[in-house]
Amino acid sequence: MRLEAKNIGFRYGNGPWLFQHTNLTVEPGEIVGLTGPSGRGKTTFCRILSGYEKPPEGKVTIGGLPIISKGMHPVQLVFQHPEKAVNPRWKMGKVLNEGGRPDLELLDLLGIEQEWLTRWPGELSGGELQRFCVARALGAGTRFLIADEMTTMLDAITQAQIWHAVIEIARKREMGIIVVSHEAKLVERLCHRVIELH
Amino acid sequence: MIQNLHVRKKEENRFSLNRRQRKLVTSIVAAIVLLGVVVVGALLDEERIATNLIARNLAPSFDHLFGTDWLGRDMFARTIMGLSLSVKVGLIGAIGSTSIALILGMAAATMGRVADRLISWLIDLFLSVPHLVTLILIAFTLGGGFKGIVIGLVLTHWPSLARVIRAEVMQIRSAEYVQISKQLGKSKGWIAVHHILPHLTPQILIGFMLMFPHVILHESAVTFIGLGLSPHEPAIGIILSESMKYLSAGMWWLAFYPGLCLLMIVQTFDRIGENLRLLLDPSKSND
Numbered sequence: 001m002r003l004e005a006k007n008i009g010f011r012y013g014n015g016p017w018l019f020q021h022t023n024l025t026v027e028p029g030e031i032v033g034l035t036g037p038s039g040r041g042k043t044t045f046c047r048i049l050s051g052y053e054k055p056p057e058g059k060v061t062i063g064g065l066p067i068i069s070k071g072m073h074p075v076q077l078v079f080q081h082p083e084k085a086v087n088p089r090w091k092m093g094k095v096l097n098e099g100g101r102p103d104l105e106l107l108d109l110l111g112i113e114q115e116w117l118t119r120w121p122g123e124l125s126g127g128e129l130q131r132f133c134v135a136r137a138l139g140a141g142t143r144f145l146i147a148d149e150m151t152t153m154l155d156a157i158t159q160a161q162i163w164h165a166v167i168e169i170a171r172k173r174e175m176g177i178i179v180v181s182h183e184a185k186l187v188e189r190l191c192h193r194v195i196e197l198h
Numbered sequence: 199m200i201q202n203l204h205v206r207k208k209e210e211n212r213f214s215l216n217r218r219q220r221k222l223v224t225s226i227v228a229a230i231v232l233l234g235v236v237v238v239g240a241l242l243d244e245e246r247i248a249t250n251l252i253a254r255n256l257a258p259s260f261d262h263l264f265g266t267d268w269l270g271r272d273m274f275a276r277t278i279m280g281l282s283l284s285v286k287v288g289l290i291g292a293i294g295s296t297s298i299a300l301i302l303g304m305a306a307a308t309m310g311r312v313a314d315r316l317i318s319w320l321i322d323l324f325l326s327v328p329h330l331v332t333l334i335l336i337a338f339t340l341g342g343g344f345k346g347i348v349i350g351l352v353l354t355h356w357p358s359l360a361r362v363i364r365a366e367v368m369q370i371r372s373a374e375y376v377q378i379s380k381q382l383g384k385s386k387g388w389i390a391v392h393h394i395l396p397h398l399t400p401q402i403l404i405g406f407m408l409m410f411p412h413v414i415l416h417e418s419a420v421t422f423i424g425l426g427l428s429p430h431e432p433a434i435g436i437i438l439s440e441s442m443k444y445l446s447a448g449m450w451w452l453a454f455y456p457g458l459c460l461l462m463i464v465q466t467f468d469r470i471g472e473n474l475r476l477l478l479d480p481s482k483s484n485d
Contacts, residue, residue, distance in 0.1 A: 052377055072383035084374040089396040099382040139382070 001063040002027050003049070003075065003144050003176060009057030010044055018044060020057065024195070026144060026176040031167070033187035034180045036197030042180050045197070046146045049178070050077040062143065072099060076137035080149040082129035086121045093117035096132055099139040109165040110135055127158040134162060138169060144176040152181065163190065221473040228466045232285060235463065239282020246275035247432060258451050265451040268444060273437075277456045280434040281463055283427070284414050287344075288467075291351030291413040296406045299356040300398070303363025304390065307371060317364070324357040333416055337425050347426040351413050359405040366401055370394050400478045407471030411464040418460060434460045 002025055009020035018041040026032050036042055047053040049060055051073045060067060062074055079085045086095050096102065096117065107114075110131045116124060124132075130150065137145060145166070151159040167190070170177050181187050187194055215223065250270035258265040264273035306317035324332065333350045340346035370376060376393050384392075420426040421435025429436055434456050441452030 051381055070383070073381045076381065077378075079374055079378075081374075085378055087373075087375045087393055087396075098379060098384070136378075136382070141383075 001143060004061045004064075005045075005049060005058065006061070007058035008045065008048060008055050008060070010041060010048065010053070010055055019197070022058070024049075026178060028143070028176050029170065029174045030193075031170070031177045031179065031191045033191035033194035034178055034197060035182065035184070035187055035194060040197045042197055043148055046077055046148045046178065046180060049144075050075040050146055052077065072139060072141040074141060074143040075146060076139070076142045076144070077146045077148060078130075078133050078137050078150045080152060082126055082133045083121070085133050086129055088121050090121070091117070092119050092121065092124065092132055095121070096135055099136050100141075102135050102138065106135055106138060106165075106169065109168060111161055111165075127154045127162075130154060130158075131162060134166060138166075142175065144178070145170070146178045146180070148180045149182070150179075151186075152183070159186070218477065221477055225470050225473040225477075228470045231466055232463065232470075235278065235281050236285050239279045239285075242275050242279055247271045247279065255449060258455075264455040265449070267441070267449075267452055273452065273455060276432045276437060277434070277459050279432040280437055280456060281459055283431065283433050284417060284460065285463065287348060287351070287417045288410050288414040290348050291355065291417070292406050292410045294348075294352030295355035295409055295413070296359065296402060298352065299359035299363055299405065300402060302356065303360040304367055304394070306360070306364045307367035308386065308390065314364075317360070321357045321361050321364075324354065325361075329354050329412075330416060330419060333420055334423075334425055337420055342425050343428055344431075347417055347420060350420070351417060354416075355409055355413055359401075359409065362401055362405065363398060366398060367394055370397050400475075404471055404475045404478070407467065407474055410471070411467045414460070414464055414467075 004026075005022065005024040008022045008024075009017055011017045022045065024032075024045075034042055034045075044053065048055045051060075051067060051069065060075075067074065086092075096107075096112075112128075112131050112135060116128065116132075121129060134150070147166070151162055154162070163186075166177070169175065179187055179190055248271070250266075253262070253266050253270045255268055256262055256266040256270075262272050262274060264277055266272055267276075302317050302320070306314045333354045336350035336353055337346045340349055370393065376389055379389050379393060417426060418433070418435035418438070421433050422439045424439065426435060427433045429440075437456045438453055441449070441456075444452055
Protein backbone atom coordinates (compact mmCIF):
# COMPACT_ATOMS: atom_id res chain seq x y z
CA MET A 1 0.00 0.00 0.00
CA ARG A 2 2.40 2.67 -1.11
CA LEU A 3 1.40 6.30 -1.48
CA GLU A 4 2.11 7.57 -4.97
CA ALA A 5 1.82 11.06 -6.41
CA LYS A 6 2.23 11.11 -10.17
CA ASN A 7 2.90 14.12 -12.34
CA ILE A 8 1.31 16.57 -9.91
CA GLY A 9 1.03 20.19 -11.01
CA PHE A 10 -0.64 23.07 -9.26
CA ARG A 11 -1.60 26.66 -10.01
CA TYR A 12 -4.18 29.12 -8.76
CA GLY A 13 -6.82 29.67 -11.45
CA ASN A 14 -5.00 30.44 -14.68
CA GLY A 15 -1.89 31.81 -12.99
CA PRO A 16 1.64 30.55 -13.41
CA TRP A 17 2.40 26.96 -12.38
CA LEU A 18 3.59 26.72 -8.78
CA PHE A 19 5.09 23.31 -9.58
CA GLN A 20 4.65 20.75 -12.32
CA HIS A 21 5.57 17.12 -13.03
CA THR A 22 6.20 16.43 -9.36
CA ASN A 23 6.44 12.79 -8.36
CA LEU A 24 6.65 11.26 -4.92
CA THR A 25 6.48 7.71 -3.65
CA VAL A 26 6.29 6.81 0.01
CA GLU A 27 6.46 3.20 1.15
CA PRO A 28 4.61 2.05 4.27
CA GLY A 29 6.81 2.53 7.32
CA GLU A 30 9.08 4.96 5.52
CA ILE A 31 9.84 8.42 6.86
CA VAL A 32 10.46 11.00 4.16
CA GLY A 33 11.63 14.55 4.72
CA LEU A 34 10.47 17.45 2.56
CA THR A 35 12.39 20.71 2.71
CA GLY A 36 12.81 23.81 0.62
CA PRO A 37 12.55 27.60 0.86
CA SER A 38 9.28 29.30 1.76
CA GLY A 39 6.68 29.75 -0.96
CA ARG A 40 7.73 26.82 -3.14
CA GLY A 41 4.53 24.91 -2.52
CA LYS A 42 5.49 22.47 0.23
CA THR A 43 2.24 23.01 2.09
CA THR A 44 0.19 23.00 -1.10
CA PHE A 45 1.76 19.70 -2.12
CA CYS A 46 0.91 18.26 1.30
CA ARG A 47 -2.65 19.52 1.01
CA ILE A 48 -2.96 17.78 -2.36
CA LEU A 49 -1.59 14.52 -0.95
CA SER A 50 -4.03 14.56 1.95
CA GLY A 51 -7.05 15.47 -0.17
CA TYR A 52 -7.63 19.05 0.97
CA GLU A 53 -6.97 20.31 -2.53
CA LYS A 54 -7.76 18.81 -5.93
CA PRO A 55 -4.73 19.03 -8.23
CA PRO A 56 -5.42 20.46 -11.70
CA GLU A 57 -2.84 18.01 -13.03
CA GLY A 58 -1.77 14.52 -12.06
CA LYS A 59 -3.19 12.12 -9.50
CA VAL A 60 -2.60 10.67 -6.06
CA THR A 61 -3.03 6.93 -5.51
CA ILE A 62 -2.67 4.48 -2.64
CA GLY A 63 -1.70 0.95 -3.58
CA GLY A 64 -2.37 1.89 -7.20
CA LEU A 65 -5.99 2.89 -6.55
CA PRO A 66 -7.38 6.43 -6.41
CA ILE A 67 -8.43 7.55 -2.93
CA ILE A 68 -12.14 7.40 -2.13
CA SER A 69 -13.32 10.81 -1.03
CA LYS A 70 -15.98 9.46 1.34
CA GLY A 71 -15.10 8.45 4.89
CA MET A 72 -11.84 9.03 6.70
CA HIS A 73 -8.97 9.96 4.41
CA PRO A 74 -6.06 7.47 4.71
CA VAL A 75 -3.59 10.34 4.48
CA GLN A 76 -3.92 12.70 7.43
CA LEU A 77 -2.34 16.13 7.70
CA VAL A 78 -1.30 17.80 10.96
CA PHE A 79 -1.18 21.57 10.67
CA GLN A 80 1.30 24.03 12.04
CA HIS A 81 -1.11 25.98 14.26
CA PRO A 82 -3.09 23.79 16.65
CA GLU A 83 -5.18 26.74 17.90
CA LYS A 84 -6.72 27.06 14.45
CA ALA A 85 -7.16 23.33 13.99
CA VAL A 86 -9.41 22.94 17.03
CA ASN A 87 -12.97 24.21 17.33
CA PRO A 88 -12.88 26.78 20.17
CA ARG A 89 -16.42 25.87 21.22
CA TRP A 90 -15.70 22.17 21.75
CA LYS A 91 -14.32 20.54 24.86
CA MET A 92 -11.08 18.66 24.21
CA GLY A 93 -12.71 15.26 24.72
CA LYS A 94 -14.97 15.85 21.72
CA VAL A 95 -12.03 17.12 19.66
CA LEU A 96 -10.07 13.99 20.42
CA ASN A 97 -12.87 11.61 19.52
CA GLU A 98 -13.86 13.30 16.27
CA GLY A 99 -12.02 10.77 14.13
CA GLY A 100 -12.81 7.76 16.28
CA ARG A 101 -11.80 6.85 19.84
CA PRO A 102 -7.99 6.64 20.20
CA ASP A 103 -6.76 3.98 22.65
CA LEU A 104 -5.31 4.86 26.05
CA GLU A 105 -1.86 3.67 25.06
CA LEU A 106 -1.66 6.31 22.35
CA LEU A 107 -2.78 9.04 24.75
CA ASP A 108 -0.18 7.89 27.27
CA LEU A 109 2.55 7.91 24.68
CA LEU A 110 1.71 11.45 23.62
CA GLY A 111 1.44 12.57 27.22
CA ILE A 112 -2.23 13.54 27.10
CA GLU A 113 -3.72 13.58 30.60
CA GLN A 114 -7.30 12.48 31.25
CA GLU A 115 -7.95 15.72 33.12
CA TRP A 116 -7.40 17.74 29.95
CA LEU A 117 -10.35 16.10 28.21
CA THR A 118 -12.88 18.19 30.16
CA ARG A 119 -11.15 21.49 29.39
CA TRP A 120 -11.78 24.07 26.70
CA PRO A 121 -9.12 24.63 24.02
CA GLY A 122 -8.37 28.07 25.46
CA GLU A 123 -7.28 26.45 28.70
CA LEU A 124 -4.46 24.43 27.14
CA SER A 125 -1.09 25.52 25.80
CA GLY A 126 -0.03 25.21 22.17
CA GLY A 127 2.05 22.11 22.82
CA GLU A 128 -0.78 20.40 24.66
CA LEU A 129 -3.20 21.24 21.87
CA GLN A 130 -0.81 19.91 19.23
CA ARG A 131 -0.72 16.54 21.02
CA PHE A 132 -4.49 16.37 20.63
CA CYS A 133 -4.20 17.18 16.93
CA VAL A 134 -1.66 14.42 16.47
CA ALA A 135 -3.77 11.92 18.41
CA ARG A 136 -6.83 12.87 16.35
CA ALA A 137 -4.93 12.38 13.08
CA LEU A 138 -3.66 8.97 14.18
CA GLY A 139 -7.04 7.30 13.86
CA ALA A 140 -7.50 3.64 12.98
CA GLY A 141 -7.81 4.35 9.25
CA THR A 142 -4.66 6.43 8.89
CA ARG A 143 -2.04 4.88 6.61
CA PHE A 144 0.16 7.94 6.09
CA LEU A 145 0.77 10.96 8.29
CA ILE A 146 1.95 14.29 6.96
CA ALA A 147 3.53 16.58 9.54
CA ASP A 148 3.51 20.05 8.01
CA GLU A 149 5.78 22.01 10.38
CA MET A 150 4.08 20.02 13.11
CA THR A 151 6.46 20.88 15.94
CA THR A 152 7.97 24.13 14.69
CA MET A 153 6.45 26.31 17.36
CA LEU A 154 7.16 23.96 20.27
CA ASP A 155 10.12 23.83 22.64
CA ALA A 156 12.76 21.14 22.20
CA ILE A 157 11.51 18.85 24.97
CA THR A 158 7.93 18.80 23.73
CA GLN A 159 9.17 18.30 20.16
CA ALA A 160 11.18 15.29 21.24
CA GLN A 161 8.30 13.76 23.17
CA ILE A 162 5.81 14.13 20.34
CA TRP A 163 8.20 12.80 17.71
CA HIS A 164 9.14 9.83 19.88
CA ALA A 165 5.51 8.90 20.23
CA VAL A 166 4.72 9.38 16.55
CA ILE A 167 7.67 7.33 15.37
CA GLU A 168 6.91 4.51 17.76
CA ILE A 169 3.33 4.32 16.54
CA ALA A 170 4.43 4.55 12.91
CA ARG A 171 6.76 1.59 13.41
CA LYS A 172 4.07 -0.44 15.10
CA ARG A 173 1.43 0.23 12.45
CA GLU A 174 3.73 0.26 9.42
CA MET A 175 2.66 3.82 8.76
CA GLY A 176 4.45 6.16 6.38
CA ILE A 177 5.34 9.70 7.47
CA ILE A 178 6.18 12.82 5.48
CA VAL A 179 8.02 15.42 7.53
CA VAL A 180 7.93 19.00 6.30
CA SER A 181 10.31 21.24 8.18
CA HIS A 182 12.86 24.00 7.84
CA GLU A 183 14.93 22.52 10.63
CA ALA A 184 17.70 20.60 8.88
CA LYS A 185 18.82 18.83 12.07
CA LEU A 186 15.36 17.48 12.83
CA VAL A 187 14.80 16.23 9.29
CA GLU A 188 18.25 14.63 9.17
CA ARG A 189 17.65 12.85 12.46
CA LEU A 190 14.18 11.55 11.68
CA CYS A 191 14.07 10.68 8.01
CA HIS A 192 15.23 7.80 5.89
CA ARG A 193 15.55 10.09 2.91
CA VAL A 194 15.11 13.79 2.26
CA ILE A 195 13.60 15.48 -0.77
CA GLU A 196 14.35 19.12 -1.48
CA LEU A 197 11.74 21.13 -3.33
CA HIS A 198 13.17 23.79 -5.64
CA MET B 199 -16.37 61.85 61.17
CA ILE B 200 -13.92 60.30 58.81
CA GLN B 201 -14.28 56.92 60.45
CA ASN B 202 -18.00 57.19 60.09
CA LEU B 203 -17.72 57.73 56.36
CA HIS B 204 -15.44 54.78 56.01
CA VAL B 205 -17.79 52.38 57.77
CA ARG B 206 -20.74 53.40 55.70
CA LYS B 207 -18.86 52.83 52.48
CA LYS B 208 -17.92 49.34 53.53
CA GLU B 209 -21.52 48.54 54.31
CA GLU B 210 -22.62 49.66 50.87
CA ASN B 211 -20.01 47.54 49.22
CA ARG B 212 -21.42 44.41 50.69
CA PHE B 213 -24.57 44.72 48.64
CA SER B 214 -23.17 46.26 45.49
CA LEU B 215 -22.82 44.06 42.44
CA ASN B 216 -20.40 44.43 39.59
CA ARG B 217 -21.70 45.55 36.25
CA ARG B 218 -22.00 42.03 34.87
CA GLN B 219 -24.10 40.85 37.77
CA ARG B 220 -26.22 43.99 37.57
CA LYS B 221 -26.92 43.33 33.89
CA LEU B 222 -27.89 39.77 34.66
CA VAL B 223 -30.27 40.89 37.41
CA THR B 224 -31.94 43.57 35.26
CA SER B 225 -32.34 41.04 32.44
CA ILE B 226 -34.02 38.54 34.76
CA VAL B 227 -36.33 41.19 36.22
CA ALA B 228 -37.23 42.39 32.72
CA ALA B 229 -37.97 38.81 31.63
CA ILE B 230 -40.21 38.30 34.67
CA VAL B 231 -42.12 41.51 33.85
CA LEU B 232 -42.70 40.33 30.28
CA LEU B 233 -43.78 36.90 31.41
CA GLY B 234 -46.08 38.49 34.00
CA VAL B 235 -47.80 40.57 31.32
CA VAL B 236 -48.42 37.48 29.19
CA VAL B 237 -49.72 35.40 32.10
CA VAL B 238 -51.94 38.13 33.54
CA GLY B 239 -53.28 38.90 30.07
CA ALA B 240 -54.15 35.26 29.55
CA LEU B 241 -55.79 34.95 32.97
CA LEU B 242 -58.00 38.06 32.66
CA ASP B 243 -61.41 36.99 31.46
CA GLU B 244 -63.52 38.77 28.90
CA GLU B 245 -65.86 40.06 31.60
CA ARG B 246 -63.27 42.61 32.64
CA ILE B 247 -63.64 44.37 29.31
CA ALA B 248 -67.40 43.97 29.05
CA THR B 249 -69.29 47.13 28.12
CA ASN B 250 -70.68 48.95 31.10
CA LEU B 251 -72.62 51.95 29.91
CA ILE B 252 -73.00 53.39 33.41
CA ALA B 253 -69.26 53.87 33.79
CA ARG B 254 -68.48 55.60 30.48
CA ASN B 255 -65.61 57.98 29.83
CA LEU B 256 -64.25 57.94 33.37
CA ALA B 257 -60.87 59.55 34.00
CA PRO B 258 -58.19 57.38 35.61
CA SER B 259 -58.97 56.60 39.26
CA PHE B 260 -58.26 53.80 41.71
CA ASP B 261 -61.29 51.87 40.48
CA HIS B 262 -60.16 52.12 36.88
CA LEU B 263 -56.41 52.69 36.81
CA PHE B 264 -56.30 53.70 33.16
CA GLY B 265 -59.85 55.08 33.04
CA THR B 266 -62.70 53.75 30.91
CA ASP B 267 -63.61 54.29 27.26
CA TRP B 268 -66.79 55.44 25.53
CA LEU B 269 -68.42 52.02 26.08
CA GLY B 270 -67.41 51.82 29.73
CA ARG B 271 -64.74 49.18 29.21
CA ASP B 272 -61.89 49.18 31.73
CA MET B 273 -58.83 50.44 29.89
CA PHE B 274 -56.36 48.78 32.26
CA ALA B 275 -57.69 45.32 31.49
CA ARG B 276 -57.83 46.12 27.78
CA THR B 277 -54.27 47.37 27.78
CA ILE B 278 -52.92 44.32 29.58
CA MET B 279 -54.79 41.97 27.26
CA GLY B 280 -53.59 43.97 24.27
CA LEU B 281 -50.01 43.76 25.45
CA SER B 282 -50.35 40.04 26.04
CA LEU B 283 -51.63 39.62 22.49
CA SER B 284 -48.82 41.80 21.16
CA VAL B 285 -46.16 39.78 22.96
CA LYS B 286 -47.69 36.60 21.59
CA VAL B 287 -47.73 37.92 18.03
CA GLY B 288 -44.18 39.22 18.51
CA LEU B 289 -42.98 35.88 19.78
CA ILE B 290 -44.46 33.90 16.89
CA GLY B 291 -43.26 36.46 14.35
CA ALA B 292 -39.74 36.64 15.74
CA ILE B 293 -39.35 32.86 16.09
CA GLY B 294 -40.59 32.30 12.52
CA SER B 295 -38.40 35.02 11.11
CA THR B 296 -35.33 33.81 12.96
CA SER B 297 -35.89 30.28 11.64
CA ILE B 298 -36.15 31.55 8.07
CA ALA B 299 -33.00 33.63 8.56
CA LEU B 300 -31.12 30.64 9.95
CA ILE B 301 -32.18 28.25 7.19
CA LEU B 302 -31.56 30.69 4.34
CA GLY B 303 -28.29 31.97 5.81
CA MET B 304 -26.97 28.44 6.20
CA ALA B 305 -28.18 27.42 2.75
CA ALA B 306 -26.58 30.46 1.10
CA ALA B 307 -23.24 29.72 2.68
CA THR B 308 -23.13 25.95 2.21
CA MET B 309 -25.12 24.99 -0.87
CA GLY B 310 -22.95 26.37 -3.61
CA ARG B 311 -22.67 29.46 -5.71
CA VAL B 312 -26.09 29.35 -7.38
CA ALA B 313 -27.95 29.07 -4.07
CA ASP B 314 -25.82 31.88 -2.66
CA ARG B 315 -26.60 34.18 -5.60
CA LEU B 316 -30.29 33.44 -5.35
CA ILE B 317 -30.54 33.96 -1.61
CA SER B 318 -28.38 37.09 -1.65
CA TRP B 319 -30.62 38.48 -4.35
CA LEU B 320 -33.67 37.67 -2.25
CA ILE B 321 -32.12 39.39 0.78
CA ASP B 322 -31.32 42.50 -1.27
CA LEU B 323 -34.81 42.48 -2.72
CA PHE B 324 -36.47 42.42 0.70
CA LEU B 325 -34.07 45.00 2.13
CA SER B 326 -34.60 47.39 -0.77
CA VAL B 327 -38.27 47.86 0.16
CA PRO B 328 -39.17 49.15 3.63
CA HIS B 329 -40.40 46.41 5.97
CA LEU B 330 -43.68 48.09 6.56
CA VAL B 331 -44.63 48.28 2.88
CA THR B 332 -44.04 44.57 2.26
CA LEU B 333 -45.76 43.75 5.52
CA ILE B 334 -48.87 45.74 4.58
CA LEU B 335 -48.88 44.12 1.15
CA ILE B 336 -48.65 40.58 2.50
CA ALA B 337 -51.10 41.15 5.35
CA PHE B 338 -53.60 42.74 2.95
CA THR B 339 -53.25 39.96 0.36
CA LEU B 340 -53.88 37.32 3.00
CA GLY B 341 -57.03 39.11 4.13
CA GLY B 342 -55.69 40.59 7.36
CA GLY B 343 -56.58 39.08 10.72
CA PHE B 344 -54.29 37.21 13.07
CA LYS B 345 -53.08 34.79 10.39
CA GLY B 346 -52.38 37.46 7.80
CA ILE B 347 -50.42 39.68 10.13
CA VAL B 348 -48.35 36.87 11.61
CA ILE B 349 -47.42 35.45 8.22
CA GLY B 350 -46.62 38.96 7.04
CA LEU B 351 -44.36 39.55 10.03
CA VAL B 352 -42.58 36.24 9.63
CA LEU B 353 -41.94 36.85 5.94
CA THR B 354 -40.57 40.37 6.28
CA HIS B 355 -38.20 40.43 9.25
CA TRP B 356 -35.57 37.85 8.32
CA PRO B 357 -33.26 39.52 5.73
CA SER B 358 -30.77 41.41 7.89
CA LEU B 359 -30.30 38.48 10.28
CA ALA B 360 -29.97 36.08 7.33
CA ARG B 361 -27.17 38.25 5.99
CA VAL B 362 -25.34 38.19 9.33
CA ILE B 363 -25.68 34.41 9.57
CA ARG B 364 -24.51 33.90 5.98
CA ALA B 365 -21.35 35.91 6.63
CA GLU B 366 -20.67 34.07 9.87
CA VAL B 367 -21.14 30.63 8.29
CA MET B 368 -18.84 31.54 5.40
CA GLN B 369 -16.13 32.45 7.85
CA ILE B 370 -16.45 29.25 9.88
CA ARG B 371 -16.76 27.08 6.78
CA SER B 372 -13.23 27.95 5.72
CA ALA B 373 -11.76 27.41 9.19
CA GLU B 374 -9.07 24.76 9.49
CA TYR B 375 -10.97 22.63 11.98
CA VAL B 376 -13.88 22.34 9.55
CA GLN B 377 -11.58 21.23 6.71
CA ILE B 378 -9.99 18.70 9.03
CA SER B 379 -13.40 17.44 10.03
CA LYS B 380 -14.19 16.83 6.37
CA GLN B 381 -10.98 14.84 5.94
CA LEU B 382 -11.84 12.83 9.05
CA GLY B 383 -14.85 11.60 7.12
CA LYS B 384 -17.62 13.73 8.62
CA SER B 385 -20.64 14.52 6.44
CA LYS B 386 -21.77 18.05 5.54
CA GLY B 387 -24.82 17.76 7.78
CA TRP B 388 -22.77 16.59 10.73
CA ILE B 389 -20.37 19.49 10.30
CA ALA B 390 -23.24 21.98 10.03
CA VAL B 391 -24.81 20.77 13.27
CA HIS B 392 -21.67 20.19 15.34
CA HIS B 393 -19.19 22.75 14.06
CA ILE B 394 -21.16 25.63 12.60
CA LEU B 395 -24.33 25.81 14.69
CA PRO B 396 -22.60 26.32 18.08
CA HIS B 397 -20.87 29.38 16.64
CA LEU B 398 -24.19 30.86 15.54
CA THR B 399 -26.00 30.62 18.89
CA PRO B 400 -25.13 34.14 20.10
CA GLN B 401 -26.02 35.70 16.75
CA ILE B 402 -29.35 33.87 16.64
CA LEU B 403 -30.25 34.62 20.24
CA ILE B 404 -29.44 38.30 19.98
CA GLY B 405 -30.94 38.64 16.52
CA PHE B 406 -34.13 37.16 17.92
CA MET B 407 -34.15 39.46 20.94
CA LEU B 408 -33.62 42.57 18.84
CA MET B 409 -36.18 41.46 16.25
CA PHE B 410 -38.91 41.09 18.83
CA PRO B 411 -39.56 44.80 19.53
CA HIS B 412 -39.48 45.49 15.78
CA VAL B 413 -42.13 42.86 15.21
CA ILE B 414 -44.38 44.19 17.97
CA LEU B 415 -44.15 47.77 16.75
CA HIS B 416 -44.88 46.75 13.18
CA GLU B 417 -47.83 44.65 14.29
CA SER B 418 -49.25 47.65 16.14
CA ALA B 419 -48.60 49.92 13.17
CA VAL B 420 -50.38 47.67 10.70
CA THR B 421 -53.26 47.08 13.09
CA PHE B 422 -53.46 50.84 13.65
CA ILE B 423 -54.15 51.50 9.98
CA GLY B 424 -56.77 48.77 9.98
CA LEU B 425 -55.07 45.98 8.01
CA GLY B 426 -54.17 43.77 10.92
CA LEU B 427 -56.14 42.19 13.74
CA SER B 428 -59.91 42.46 13.71
CA PRO B 429 -61.41 45.36 15.69
CA HIS B 430 -63.07 43.33 18.46
CA GLU B 431 -59.74 41.98 19.64
CA PRO B 432 -58.07 44.06 22.35
CA ALA B 433 -54.82 44.78 20.47
CA ILE B 434 -52.79 47.87 21.28
CA GLY B 435 -52.89 49.06 17.69
CA ILE B 436 -56.68 48.88 17.69
CA ILE B 437 -56.97 50.64 21.04
CA LEU B 438 -54.77 53.44 19.72
CA SER B 439 -56.57 53.87 16.41
CA GLU B 440 -60.03 53.83 18.05
CA SER B 441 -59.08 56.34 20.69
CA MET B 442 -57.83 58.78 18.05
CA LYS B 443 -61.44 59.93 17.55
CA TYR B 444 -61.89 60.64 21.22
CA LEU B 445 -58.65 62.46 21.85
CA SER B 446 -60.08 65.78 20.68
CA ALA B 447 -62.86 65.34 23.27
CA GLY B 448 -60.23 65.55 25.98
CA MET B 449 -60.03 61.82 26.83
CA TRP B 450 -56.27 61.67 26.79
CA TRP B 451 -56.02 58.53 28.90
CA LEU B 452 -57.42 56.34 26.12
CA ALA B 453 -54.25 56.66 24.07
CA PHE B 454 -51.69 57.79 26.63
CA TYR B 455 -51.49 54.72 28.90
CA PRO B 456 -51.69 51.99 26.22
CA GLY B 457 -49.09 53.81 24.13
CA LEU B 458 -46.81 54.24 27.12
CA CYS B 459 -47.17 50.55 28.07
CA LEU B 460 -46.33 49.47 24.53
CA LEU B 461 -43.23 51.62 24.58
CA MET B 462 -42.22 50.17 27.94
CA ILE B 463 -42.63 46.57 26.77
CA VAL B 464 -40.59 47.25 23.65
CA GLN B 465 -37.95 49.02 25.70
CA THR B 466 -37.82 46.10 28.15
CA PHE B 467 -37.21 43.59 25.41
CA ASP B 468 -34.63 45.79 23.80
CA ARG B 469 -32.86 46.07 27.15
CA ILE B 470 -32.80 42.29 27.57
CA GLY B 471 -31.37 41.83 24.09
CA GLU B 472 -28.73 44.47 24.64
CA ASN B 473 -27.72 42.99 28.01
CA LEU B 474 -27.54 39.49 26.56
CA ARG B 475 -25.32 40.76 23.77
CA LEU B 476 -22.94 42.32 26.26
CA LEU B 477 -22.99 39.23 28.48
CA LEU B 478 -22.38 36.74 25.67
CA ASP B 479 -19.85 38.65 23.61
CA PRO B 480 -16.42 37.57 24.87
CA SER B 481 -14.78 40.79 23.69
CA LYS B 482 -17.25 42.88 25.70
CA SER B 483 -17.33 40.76 28.84
CA ASN B 484 -15.40 43.34 30.85
CA ASP B 485 -17.58 46.33 30.01
